[in-house]
Structures are given as C-alpha cells and as structure tokens.
Amino acid sequence: xxxxxxxxxxxxxxxxxxxxxxxxxxxxxxxxxxxxxxxxxxxxxxxxxxxxxxxxxxxxxxxxxxxxxxxxxxxxxxxxxxxxxxxxxxxxxxxxxxxxxxxxxxxxxxxxxxxxxxxxxxxxxxxxxxxxxxxxxxxxxxxxxxxxxxxxxxxxxxxxxxxxxxxxxxxxxxxxxxxxxxxxxxxxxxxxxxxxxxxxxxxxxxxxxxxxxxxxxxxxxxxxxxxxxxxxxxxxxxxxxxxxxxxxxxxxxxxxxxxxxxxxxxxxxxxxxxxxxxxxxxxxxxxxxxxxxxxxxxxxxxxxxxxxxxxxxxxxxxxxxxxxxxxxxxxxxxxxxxxxxxxxxxxxxxxxxxxxx
Amino acid sequence: xxxxxxxxxxxxxxxxxxxxxxxxxxxxxxxxxxxxxxxxxxxxxxxxxxxxxxxxxxxxxxxxxxxxxxxxxxxxxxxxxxxxxxxxxxxxxxxxxxxxxxxxxxxxxxxxxxxxxxxxxxxxxxxxxxxxxxxxxxxxxxxxxxxxxxxxxxxxxxxxxxxxxxxxxxxxxxxxxxxxxxxxxxxxxxxxxxxxxxxxxxxxxxxxxxxxxxxxxxxxxxxxxxxxxxxxxxxxxxxxxxxxxxxxxxxxxxxxxxxxxxxxxxxxxxxxxxxxxxxxxxxxxxxxxxxxxxxxxxxxxxxxxxxxxxxxxxxxxxxxxxxxxxxxxxxxxxxxxxxxxxxxxxxxxxxxxxxxxxxxxxxxxxxxxxxxxxxxxxxxxxxxxxxxxxxxxxxxxxxxxxxxxxxxxxxxxxxxxxxxxxxxxxxxxxxxxxxxxxxxxxxxxxxxxxxxxxxxxxxxxxxxxxxxxxxxxxxxxxxxxxxxxxxxxxxxxxxxxxxxxxxxxxxxxxxxxxxxxxxxxxxxxxxxxxxxxxxxxxxxxxxxxxxxxxxxxxxxxxxxxxxxxxxxxxxxxxxxxxx
Numbered sequence: 001x002x003x004x005x006x007x008x009x010x011x012x013x014x015x016x017x018x019x020x021x022x023x024x025x026x027x028x029x030x031x032x033x034x035x036x037x038x039x040x041x042x043x044x045x046x047x048x049x050x051x052x053x054x055x056x057x058x059x060x061x062x063x064x065x066x067x068x069x070x071x072x073x074x075x076x077x078x079x080x081x082x083x084x085x086x087x088x089x090x091x092x093x094x095x096x097x098x099x100x101x102x103x104x105x106x107x108x109x110x111x112x113x114x115x116x117x118x119x120x121x122x123x124x125x126x127x128x129x130x131x132x133x134x135x136x137x138x139x140x141x142x143x144x145x146x147x148x149x150x151x152x153x154x155x156x157x158x159x160x161x162x163x164x165x166x167x168x169x170x171x172x173x174x175x176x177x178x179x180x181x182x183x184x185x186x187x188x189x190x191x192x193x194x195x196x197x198x199x200x201x202x203x204x205x206x207x208x209x210x211x212x213x214x215x216x217x218x219x220x221x222x223x224x225x226x227x228x229x230x231x232x233x234x235x236x237x238x239x240x241x242x243x244x245x246x247x248x249x250x251x252x253x254x255x256x257x258x259x260x261x262x263x264x265x266x267x268x269x270x271x272x273x274x275x276x277x278x279x280x281x282x283x284x285x286x287x288x289x290x291x292x293x294x295x296x297x298x299x300x301x302x303x304x305x306x307x308x309x310x311x312x313x314x315x316x317x318x319x320x321x322x323x324x325x326x327x328x329x330x331x332x333x334x335x336x337x338x339x340x341x342x343x344x345x346x347x348x349x350x351x352x353x354x355x356x357x
Numbered sequence: 358x359x360x361x362x363x364x365x366x367x368x369x370x371x372x373x374x375x376x377x378x379x380x381x382x383x384x385x386x387x388x389x390x391x392x393x394x395x396x397x398x399x400x401x402x403x404x405x406x407x408x409x410x411x412x413x414x415x416x417x418x419x420x421x422x423x424x425x426x427x428x429x430x431x432x433x434x435x436x437x438x439x440x441x442x443x444x445x446x447x448x449x450x451x452x453x454x455x456x457x458x459x460x461x462x463x464x465x466x467x468x469x470x471x472x473x474x475x476x477x478x479x480x481x482x483x484x485x486x487x488x489x490x491x492x493x494x495x496x497x498x499x500x501x502x503x504x505x506x507x508x509x510x511x512x513x514x515x516x517x518x519x520x521x522x523x524x525x526x527x528x529x530x531x532x533x534x535x536x537x538x539x540x541x542x543x544x545x546x547x548x549x550x551x552x553x554x555x556x557x558x559x560x561x562x563x564x565x566x567x568x569x570x571x572x573x574x575x576x577x578x579x580x581x582x583x584x585x586x587x588x589x590x591x592x593x594x595x596x597x598x599x600x601x602x603x604x605x606x607x608x609x610x611x612x613x614x615x616x617x618x619x620x621x622x623x624x625x626x627x628x629x630x631x632x633x634x635x636x637x638x639x640x641x642x643x644x645x646x647x648x649x650x651x652x653x654x655x656x657x658x659x660x661x662x663x664x665x666x667x668x669x670x671x672x673x674x675x676x677x678x679x680x681x682x683x684x685x686x687x688x689x690x691x692x693x694x695x696x697x698x699x700x701x702x703x704x705x706x707x708x709x710x711x712x713x714x715x716x717x718x719x720x721x722x723x724x725x726x727x728x729x730x731x732x733x734x735x736x737x738x739x740x741x742x743x744x745x746x747x748x749x750x751x752x753x754x755x756x757x758x759x760x761x762x763x764x765x766x767x768x769x770x771x772x773x774x775x776x777x778x779x780x781x782x783x784x785x786x787x788x789x790x791x792x793x794x795x796x797x798x799x800x801x802x803x804x805x806x807x808x809x810x811x812x813x814x815x816x817x818x819x820x821x822x823x824x825x826x827x828x829x830x831x832x833x834x835x836x837x838x839x840x841x842x843x844x845x846x847x848x849x850x851x852x853x854x855x856x857x858x859x860x861x862x863x864x865x866x867x868x869x870x871x872x873x874x875x876x877x878x879x880x881x882x883x884x885x886x887x888x889x890x891x892x893x894x895x896x897x898x899x900x901x902x903x904x905x906x907x908x909x910x911x912x913x914x915x916x917x918x919x920x921x922x923x924x925x926x927x928x929x930x931x932x933x934x935x936x
C-alpha cells in the first residue's frame with residue numbers, strides 16, 4: 001500500500017520550499033531505477049532517503065544533483081525548477097552541495113583550497129567564509145594539510161565544509177558515513193547533524209542504515225523498488241509503517257494473521273488494540289519489544305526455540321502452538337533455556353495490513 | 358623488549374593489560390573483548406612458541422645464493438664499463454667530457470628528447486581523452502591500434518620513412534617526372550623526430566589513458582556541484598589529477614628516445630647512441646665511446662629516479678580516490694565526431710598503414726625484379742635460433758629471482774630484483790658496448806660467439822621474464838604452499854608439484870615476451886653477433902643504410918608480424934593479471 005500524494009507532502013502547508021521531487025522517473029535501458037519518486041522537504045529540514053541497496057535512492061540523489069538526466073517528472077530546488085521534461089539545469093547551476101561517499105576531495109589542493117574551491121562566485125569575504133566554515137566543522141589548524149594527510153573522519157569534515165561553504169540551497173550526502181569504522185561513525189554522525197543544524201542547512205542523506213536514518217533526521221523517506229513508500233518522522237515510521245514492506249525493512253518485525261473487528265484484532269497471542277479501525281482478515285505487525293515472555297507450566301503451548309544474547313538486550317525466538325515463530329526482545333536479566341515452555345503477551349496498539357494470500 | 362616479539366604469538370599477559378589500558382574504555386559493541394583473553398592465549402601459545410625461530414633451510418640459502426649470483430652477472434657489464442672509462446685517467450676523461458663534440462651530442466640528444474616529447478603530447482593526450490571520455494565510435498579498436506606502434510621496432514619505422522621519403526625513396530621517384538629535383542632531406546633531426554614520435558607516443562597515450570581511467574569520477578562531479586562548468590572542471594580538476602600520469606608518460610618517452618639506436622642511426626642523427634656506435638667503429642681507442650656511454654647511463658639513471666618519484670606522487674593521488682567506481686558519463690561529441698575520427702585515422706595511417714604499405718610496395722618490386730629470398734631465410738633462421746635460446750635462458754634465470762623477490766622480501770632480495778631489472782633502463786647500445794669490452798679482454802673464448810650474444814639478450818630482456826613470472830607468483834597465494842607443506846610435501850616437492858604447474862601461464866608469457874623482443878633486437882646483435890651472423894634486424898639496418906630497400910622489405914614484413922604477435926601477448930597478459 002502506498003501513501004497518497006497528499007500524505008507525501010510536507011505536513012505543514014506554510015513553509016519555504018527546500019526541494020520538491022515530483023513523479024521522477026529514471027530508467028537504465030529497461031530497468032527503472034526511479035519509478036515515479038515524489039517527496040518534498042522544507043528549508044532547513046534534514047531528510048534521509050532510506051532503502052535496501054538497488055532501491056533507487058542514490059539515483060534519486062544524483063537526479064537532484066543533476067548528474068543524471070530525468071526521464072520524466074519534475075525537480076525543484078529552492079523554489080526554482082531544476083529539471084523537468086525538456087529542462088536540465090546543469091549541476092553547476094543548481095546551488096547544491098554534495099558530500100560524496102568517498103569524499104572526492106581534490107588531492108592536488110590543501111584543505112583551505114578545497115573549501116575555497118566552490119567560492120568562485122561568492123560575493124562576501126571569501127577568506128572569512130572559509131575560516132568560518134572550517135571553524136564550524138572543527139578543522140581550524142589543519143588548513144595547510146593535503147587530503148592524504150588527514151584521517152577518514154577529518155576528510156569527511158573537509159568534504160562537509162566544502163559542500164557548505166557556498167551556502168547551497170540543499171546539501172546532498174551520499175552514504176556519508178559508510179567509510180568510517182563503527183566506533184567513529186556514531187560520533188561523526190552526531191557531529192555532522194549538529195553542524196548542519198548550526199548552518200541551518202537543508203540536507204538529504206542517502207543511507208541503507210536504518211539506525212542512521214532514524215537517529216539523524218527530521219523525516220525519513222523509505223524507497224523500495226524505485227518508489228517512495230512512506231515519508232514520516234522517525235518515530236511515526238517505526239511505530240506506524242505504511243505497509244508491510246516498510247515494516248519489514250525498518251526494524252525487526254513479526255507478522256501474525258488475525259481477524260480485525262473494528263477497534264481490535266483477534267490473533268494467536270490474544271486480542272489487541274488496533275491503531276486505526278479496520279475489519280476483516282489482516283496481518284498484524286508485532287515489534288519484538290512489544291512482546292513480553294513469562295515462564296509457564298509444561299502445558300503452555302509456546303516453546304523457546306533460540307536465544308541470541310547481545311548484551312544490552314537479547315532476542316528470544318518463540319514457537320507458537322501453530323508452529324509460527326515470533327521474536328521477542330528482552331532485557332539482559334532474563335534467562336530462558338532452549339525448549340522451555342513459556343507464555344507470551346503482546347501489547348498494542350498494533351498496525352494491521354491486508355493479508356497476503 | 359616485549360615490542361620486539363611478534364605480536365600474534367608473543368602477546369603476554371602484560372601486553373594485553375597494557376593494550377586494554379592504552380585504549381581505555383571499549384565502545385559498547387566490543388564489550389566482550391574485556392574478557393580476559395590472555396588466559397586463553399597462554400594456554401594455546403605454549404606449544405607453538407618453539408616454531409617462532411624456524412631453522413633456516415638449506416634450500417633457502419641456495420636460493421639466496423643463486424639469485425644473488427644472477428644479479429651479479431647482470432651487473433657485470435655496467436661495472437666493467439665504469440672500470441673501462443675510469444682506466445683512462447681523470448684528466449683525459451674530463452677533456453673528453455668538456456670537448457665540443459660531447460657537448461654537441463648532449464645538445465642533440467636533449468633537443469631530440471624535447472621535440473619528441475612535445476610531439477607525443479600533441480598526439481597522445483587528445484587520443485587518450487577521445488578513447489576514454491567521449492562517445493567516439495569504435496573506442497576499443499582505436500585503443501589497440503593506438504598502442505600498437507609501441508611494439509614495432511623504431512628502425513622498421515625509420516626504414517619505411519627513408520624508403521618512402523628518402524632521396525631514393527618512391528615519393529622522390531614519382532615526383533621527379535614532375536620536375537621536383539630533390540625533396541627536403543629526411544635525414545637528421547626532422548626525420549628522427551618524425552619516426553621516434555610515431556613509435557613512442559603510445560607511452561604517453563597509455564599513461565594518459567590510465568590516468569583518465571583512474572581519476573575518481575566523483576572528483577569531476579564534486580567540481581560540477583561546486584559551480585564549475587565542464588571545461589573549467591577539466592582545466593581545474595582533471596588536468597591537475599592527470600599531472601603525475603602525464604609526467605610518467607613523458608619520462609618513458611624520454612627514456613625510449615635516449616636509448617633508441619635503430620631510428621637515429623638509420624636517419625643519421627648524431628644523438629648519444631649513434632655517436633657511441635660511430636666512436637666504437639672508428640677508432641682503436643674506445644675509451645671515448647665508453648665515456649659517452651657512461652654519460653648516457655647517468656642521464657638514464659636520472660630519468661629513472663624521477664620516474665620513481667613521480668610514481669610515488671601518483672600513489673598519493675590515487676589514495677584519495679579509491680573504491681566505488683561509478684559509470685562515468687561520456688562526453689557526447691556530436692558533430693565533432695568527424696574531425697575526431699579523422700584525427701585517429703590520421704595517426705593510425707601514419708604509424709601503421711604507411712609503414713606496412715611501404716614494406717609491401719618494396720617487397721613486390723623486389724620480387725618482380727627477381728630478388729632472391731635466400732638471405733631472408735638465413736636471417737630468419739638465425740633470429741629464431743638466437744631469440745629462442747635467449748628466451749629459454751632468461752626464463753630459467755628469472756625463476757629464482759622472481760621467487761626470492763616475492764616470497765622472501767628483504768633488503769637483499771630487493772637488491773637482487775633491482776639488479777635483474779637493470780637491462781630495462783639501460784640503452785641496448787651501452788650493454789652491447791660494455792660486453793664487447795668485457796669479452797675482448799676477459800673472455801676471448803666466447804667473444805663473437807652466439808653465447809656472448811645470448812648473454813647480451815638475457816641482460817637486456819631478463820626484466821620481461823622476471824616481470825611476468827613475478828606477477829604470476831603474486832597470484833599464487835602463499836597459503837597454497839603452506840597447504841602443500843601441511844600435507845607432507847617438502848619445499849622442493851612443493852615447487853615441482855604446486856608452484857610450477859600454477860606458474861605455467863606466467864612462464865610461457867615470459868618465454869613469449871623475451872622471444873619476441875629478442876627477435877627485434879638491433880644494437881647488441883650488430884656489435885656482438887658472430888662474424889657474418891645476420892638476423893632480420895641487422896639485415897634491415899644494413900640494407901637501409903645502403904639504400905637497398907627491396908632487400909629490407911621481406912625481413913621488415915616478418916618483423917611487423919612479430920610485432921603484432923607481441924601485442925597480442927601483451928594484451929593477453931593484461932587480461933590475465935586484470936590490469
């Protein structure tokens with residue numbers, strides 16, 4: 001199920017437009033990489049394009065940047081048309097700032113010259129601007145270094161500074177954290193977020209890492225098979241995924257068949273409250289953290305099948321009497337043995353989707 | 358000190374504790390590392406510790422000695438050249454160096470290098486750009502054709518030039534009835550620049566191509582996103598990024614031009630190699646020849662050192678742009694396609710079609726006039742004999758050198774490897790001359806025998822065999838050897854039953870490359886061949902010198918075929934190593 005166009009628009013009607021992508025189509029030969037992408041973001045908003053690899057999110061970013069030509073649809077940046085049928089504004093005239101996956105710093109230029117590179121038509125004091133941006137990303141003191149003399153995290157910040165310096169209408173970031181090791185990533189992410197906020201920038205991130213998307217931005221657009229399935233704030237996206245695919249992609253998900261009867265649904269784990277009214281045969285979404293598990297007598301129908309212990313939490317797989325497996329996320333203090341009979345309890349409200357036959 | 362011990366096995370309890378303190382609190386996900394690892398380690402390490410200092414096997418010592426001996430053998434000519442030049446005495450050497458004659462030779466050579474490099478830029482860089490970055494039709498074909506002149510010996514090119522445009526060439530004979538008494542002379546600087554450019558521009562073409570391909574496309578996109586148009590992006594980002602590749606290509610061109618003997622001697626331009634040869638021929642005191650040769654060696658070594666510097670710079674350039682190869686958008690030529698095609702076609706005609714046509718023209722004329730092909734068969738047989746001998750010896754000598762360099766990296770093995778590569782940088786005439794001195798004075802029993810010629814070939818072409826065998830070895834994981842050892846084979850059995858069978862493609866490629874190069878070798882064959890021993894190369898050279906163009910035609914045609922074969926082998930080699 002897709003959201004309607006009205007839902008894909010930004011929730012508030014009074015706002016300054018940052019980027020508008022409308023029914024964007026891009027095909028490579030017969031393969032469609034973008035099959036009618038639609039979303040908008042306001043000025044100053046941070047958005048993530050999230051999706052599995054090959055879903056068309058990088059293509060979308062490159063369409064906005066102007067590195068790829070649109071086959072159909074429209075793109076506006078800062079209220080000005082950037083691409084549509086018969087119009088292709090070249091990248092250099094779109095007022096975009098791009099942070100590449102591999103940073104793409106110019107190896108023959110030092111940090112200052114890299115950052116100054118985009119300031120050729122900047123009207124203010126260029127030196128002052130470079131200084132300010134470098135200070136913002138915390139690289140003052142490294143001005144004379146060349147890219148190969150910087151660590152990965154530092155290169156990342158130069159790339160960000162270079163993109164921000166000309167005050168672009170939108171900053172586009174293509175998997176910007178994928179080259180950093182896990183420990184560094186969390187810290188750099190937070191830094192980048194606060195730098196972008198401080199600069200008041202409008203930004204679009206491309207990522208396949210849901211944790212990254214959820215923790216970083218104001219709204220997330222989920223792309224699957226070249227189509228935007230849902231645009232929502234992180235909390236809403238996680239709690240109320242628009243369809244089954246989105247639910248399965250964002251976070252861990254259990255699906256159980258049930259019969260909806262208005263405000264509640266009957267299923268194998270009991271009667272649960274529904275998020276919205278519905279009737280008929282449905283499939284409900286149970287997040288693992290909404291399931292609690294209790295030890296029970298030998299006559300209980302559910303059994304523990306597997307335990308994955310992570311430390312801060314654990315994932316306990318439970319086989320229901322019907323044979324279905326559901327995963328429950330529990331705190332580290334519980335201990336369950338494989339084969340142990342248990343009783344489970346789910347808490348609502350839950351989302352319900354049309355059942356796949 | 359704890360730090361001197363191998364990390365993996367030698368980690369003691371103290372090391373682990375230090376490690377934990379040094380890196381402070383672990384991030385969340387690595388919490389399990391806090392488990393006292395050292396307890397496990399100590400138990401598992403104990404039985405392995407004695408293996409830390411394996412006994413040095415006798416096989417390994419033998420390998421080091423054999424490879425070292427080969428390296429010394431390769432150094433012999435150069436060392437002797439130094440001795441020979443030095444024997445003249447400092448004052449005499451200084452006089453020779455300061456003489457006007459030497460100055461003129463240096464000036465000639467540098468002028469030639471400069472002009473050929475500039476001309477190669479004009480052909481190579483646009484050609485590379487067209488075949489990498491644009492939608493030019495048949496790019497692959499143009500690439501192969503553009504690289505092909507590289508393997509054609511320069512003297513074949515010079516021969517075709519003289520046979521076409523020279524005073525007895527056919528253009529002159531066609532124009533004479535029209536009243537053209539004399540074409541402008543092809544001999545000297547213009548002819549040498551023309552011939553050498555056509556056969557050395559591929560070095561620039563290929564390095565520029567590699568540079569264009571290796572540049573991260575994201576760099577161009579970054580410049581575009583920062584507000585630069587296509588042309589400005591090329592000037593401000595692409596060109597600076599190409600700088601190291603272009604410098605490397607120019608150095609290769611310069612190196613080739615300095616070392617070339619065939620073209621300058623046929624076209625009678627007094628650069629180093631020809632001056633050395635003339636000096637060697639004309640006087641009994643050959644000290645001047647050896648002094649000139651040493652100056653040439655110094656020049657080539659300077660070039661080689663700069664080439665290495667440039668390669669270092671190149672690595673820096675590539676470091677920032679690794680990974681994520683994205684499809685690059687090709688520049689659409691539109692109507693410019695036609696002039697572009699004309700340019701490519703013109704280069705190919707000048708480098709390949711014209712020489713081949715000239716050769717065929719004179720061959721047909723010669724056959725029509727009843728020219729005997731008998732000398733050609735003798736020369737072919739001689740070439741085949743010498744080249745196959747050289748290929749066999751070179752590969753046998755290359756094996757220990759390459760194996761040592763790949764499996765036992767050390768300062769010693771680097772020295773061995775570099776010495777074996779000497780022939781790659783040294784001009785052929787220098788190697789030949791030094792072996793003449795050496796043979797005449799110390800080894801009269803092999804002087805002017807086929808053995809001596811083979812030795813010269815091996816010094817010159819060993820690098821080719823070492824190169825292919827080394828890249829073959831690099832692809833054989835040491836784990837395979839270890840697996841064989843763990844299954845009970847000793848080192849020698851491992852070599853015979855695992856390494857050599859896996860190395861077979863590399864060995865054959867080495868044989869082929871050395872064979873084909875030796876077929877085309879000229880200066881060493883001229884100086885060191887047994888009396889009356891003609892090969893295809895020397896036959897072309899002497900026939901052209903005497904303006905018997907029909908006699909040179911058949912050998913030239915055979916060598917053109919040999920050149921095409923070289924190209925096929927190089928291309929296949931690149932496919933195998935995936936370059």
